[in-house]
Amino acid sequence: MTPWLIALTVIFFIGFPFFAWKTYLPLVFGIPAWVIYVCVMFGILTLFLYLFKIKYWDKLDDSVDVDEEG
Amino acid sequence: MTALLFALAIYVLALGTIGIVSNRKSKKTSADFFVASRGLGSFVMLMTMFATTMSAFSLLGVPQSGYLDGMGMLAGIGFGDAFIGFWIFLFGYRIWKAGRANGFITPTEFYRHRFNSDFVGICYMVNAFIFVFPFIGIQTIGGGNALAVATNGLITKEMAMIITVAVIIVYTILGGIKASAWADTMQSCIMVVSCLVVFVLSATYFKDGGFASATNQVIAAGNESLLTLPGPKGLWNWKYMVSYALMGGMSAPLWPQVFSRYYMNKNSASMKKMALLWPLMCLVLFLPMVLVGVWGTVIMPGVSNPDQILPLIVTKLFPPFVGAFIIVGIFAALMSTAASQLVALSTMVSRDIYLKYIDKNADDRKQILVGRISIIVIGCATLILGLKPPAIISTMASWVFTGNMTLVPMTLAALYWKGTTKAGAIASSIVTFVLNVGFLSGLIPKTLAFGFMTWVPSLLVGTIVLIVVSKLTKPLDSTLVDTYFNRIWKDEKNRLALRK
Numbered sequence: 001m002t003p004w005l006i007a008l009t010v011i012f013f014i015g016f017p018f019f020a021w022k023t024y025l026p027l028v029f030g031i032p033a034w035v036i037y038v039c040v041m042f043g044i045l046t047l048f049l050y051l052f053k054i055k056y057w058d059k060l061d062d063s064v065d066v067d068e069e070g
Numbered sequence: 071m072t073a074l075l076f077a078l079a080i081y082v083l084a085l086g087t088i089g090i091v092s093n094r095k096s097k098k099t100s101a102d103f104f105v106a107s108r109g110l111g112s113f114v115m116l117m118t119m120f121a122t123t124m125s126a127f128s129l130l131g132v133p134q135s136g137y138l139d140g141m142g143m144l145a146g147i148g149f150g151d152a153f154i155g156f157w158i159f160l161f162g163y164r165i166w167k168a169g170r171a172n173g174f175i176t177p178t179e180f181y182r183h184r185f186n187s188d189f190v191g192i193c194y195m196v197n198a199f200i201f202v203f204p205f206i207g208i209q210t211i212g213g214g215n216a217l218a219v220a221t222n223g224l225i226t227k228e229m230a231m232i233i234t235v236a237v238i239i240v241y242t243i244l245g246g247i248k249a250s251a252w253a254d255t256m257q258s259c260i261m262v263v264s265c266l267v268v269f270v271l272s273a274t275y276f277k278d279g280g281f282a283s284a285t286n287q288v289i290a291a292g293n294e295s296l297l298t299l300p301g302p303k304g305l306w307n308w309k310y311m312v313s314y315a316l317m318g319g320m321s322a323p324l325w326p327q328v329f330s331r332y333y334m335n336k337n338s339a340s341m342k343k344m345a346l347l348w349p350l351m352c353l354v355l356f357l358p359m360v361l362v363g364v365w366g367t368v369i370m371p372g373v374s375n376p377d378q379i380l381p382l383i384v385t386k387l388f389p390p391f392v393g394a395f396i397i398v399g400i401f402a403a404l405m406s407t408a409a410s411q412l413v414a415l416s417t418m419v420s421r422d423i424y425l426k427y428i429d430k431n432a433d434d435r436k437q438i439l440v441g442r443i444s445i446i447v448i449g450c451a452t453l454i455l456g457l458k459p460p461a462i463i464s465t466m467a468s469w470v471f472t473g474n475m476t477l478v479p480m481t482l483a484a485l486y487w488k489g490t491t492k493a494g495a496i497a498s499s500i501v502t503f504v505l506n507v508g509f510l511s512g513l514i515p516k517t518l519a520f521g522f523m524t525w526v527p528s529l530l531v532g533t534i535v536l537i538v539v540s541k542l543t544k545p546l547d548s549t550l551v552d553t554y555f556n557r558i559w560k561d562e563k564n565r566l567a568l569r570k
Contacts, residue, residue, distance in 0.1 A: 024289075024297035030273075030281030031361070032297045038145045042152055042353040049155050049346050057159060062338040064170040064558065 077394035085241045092245025100437040103246035104175045104417045105333045112340035121254035126212035126404035133380045136363020140296035142306025148356030150315030155348035157323040162332040164485045169333035171558045177329040178422040184484045187492045193499045198326045201473035207455035209408040219381045220397045235453040238409045257402035264399025269358030284365045296364045313523035321474040327414035416444035475525040476502040479533045494540030502532030
């Protein structure tokens with residue numbers, strides 16, 4: 001797993017409480033900053049999945065030996 | 071009203087057409103009827119998985135949660151559901167390969183074969199029926215309520231429920247899972263567009279228009295706690311949020327209707343694209359729905375039935391034709407999930423009960439016939455359950471996520487641990503199931519969960535039991551284990567080595 005992706009995930013868990021708890025400020029277009037932060041995390045998760053795909057998943061052999069008796 | 075009835079008529083007609091077309095294109099084999107000949111591409115797979123996973127809860131329950139408990143739902147189940155993209159790899163990829171290699175059609179067939187045990191298969195089946203069956207009933211009740219509210223009672227709740235179930239039965243009987251998947255594709259599109267339309271139009275209700283104005287009025291009304299964590303009642307504390315997020319991500323991918331969809335992927339590329347786009351689809355659905363629920367506290371304060379806040383806003387604010395489209399969106403959400411669950415359960419009746427125990431030589435025609443009869447029987451049973459709901463039904467339906475966590479230790483072990491034994495899998499699933507039901511029914515005090523959701527201790531104990539019992543009992547036949555880890559799954563690495 002790419003180390004900086006793990007770092008991003010850790011930053012999220014450390015950073016989330018600072019943004020999220022007990023305050024809705026500042027508002028960005030009427031949306032609390034911590035909600036924007038969570039939205040960005042959806043994007044980071046997508047990026048994480050993309051990198052995971054090209055660095056690991058795509059390198060697996062996808063062919064399947066079909067069991068004739070199956 | 072006319073616009074709504076017209077929109078519903080078009081929607082029902084479209085579903086019927088999908089049923090007829092998929093029936094005509096059917097290859098009349100059980101693999102085609104139950105798993106679409108394992109040939110669905112990435113777009114249809116993404117859409118059918120999304121529509122199946124996002125039930126009426128997403129368009130009724132999420133705004134309700136925003137209305138009552140604020141924005142926490144987005145970070146809780148919204149972000150947890152986004153992780154399904156990752157779980158698709160962790161669970162789905164190996165299940166897809168196993169299904170292709172061995173010709174599996176139901177989830178039960180995988181568990182039964184992997185552990186060489188009919189009893190493990192029965193454990194899965196019992197779990198699926200106990201938790202999924204009442205959930206279908208709840209979907210029809212949700213549909214009935216929404217339509218009754220949207221038509222001001224012109225269509226009664228009971229009539230709406232009958233229409234809902236009848237439509238689902240007709241198109242799934244005609245086209246099987248293929249009809250369900252194509253209908254899901256249309257329904258997902260309607261759901262996503264509905265969410266975005268509601269989001270934008272709700273904001274225009276407020277003075278000066280716009281999202282900022284909407285949120286400022288929520289604050290001016292003294293509801294700023296809805297915008298913060300842990301919310302006005304303290305529901306979204308960190309323990310609840312983390313356990314809810316994990317449950318959302320891990321539980322849904324093991325529902326029978328989702329599990330059997332892994333088998334339907336045409337190739338691994340369709341699965342990968344599905345996994346990649348999943349988080350963004352979740353964001354598009356959850357963010358608007360939660361915010362609309364929060365804004366609903368200003369648009370319609372103090373409603374007695376907050377689960378209907380979305381239909382109430384729609385009927386109050388939107389032009390009739392737009393409102394009609396949104397109501398159809400709500401129907402799309404609940405019908406897609408209920409239809410998929412109905413097909414999944416009927417497939418299990420046909421393959422795991424009829425073919426396995428009653429007529430081992432049943433040909434494709436017979437299996438499809440039993441599947442169709444099961445769709446009617448289970449559909450009618452859920453309708454009766456919805457029309458005269460016993461007090462326990464809503465409780466049991468709310469257990470569906472937690473209950474499904476029973477399968478997590480056994481499934482992860484089946485997919486990734488060679489040392490799992492039959493006894494370990496059985497002991498783990500029974501212990502996790504008993505603990506889950508014990509916590510949910512109140513027989514075990516919730517204080518023993520130490521503030522987390524009750525599945526957390528159940529899962530931990532179940533995992534420990536699985537490891538300990540597996541270490542102490544007879545290993546599975548090495549040929550069987552090799553089949554999975556050295557041929558179907560581990561083969562990947564061997565072939566990579568050969569390539570290099």
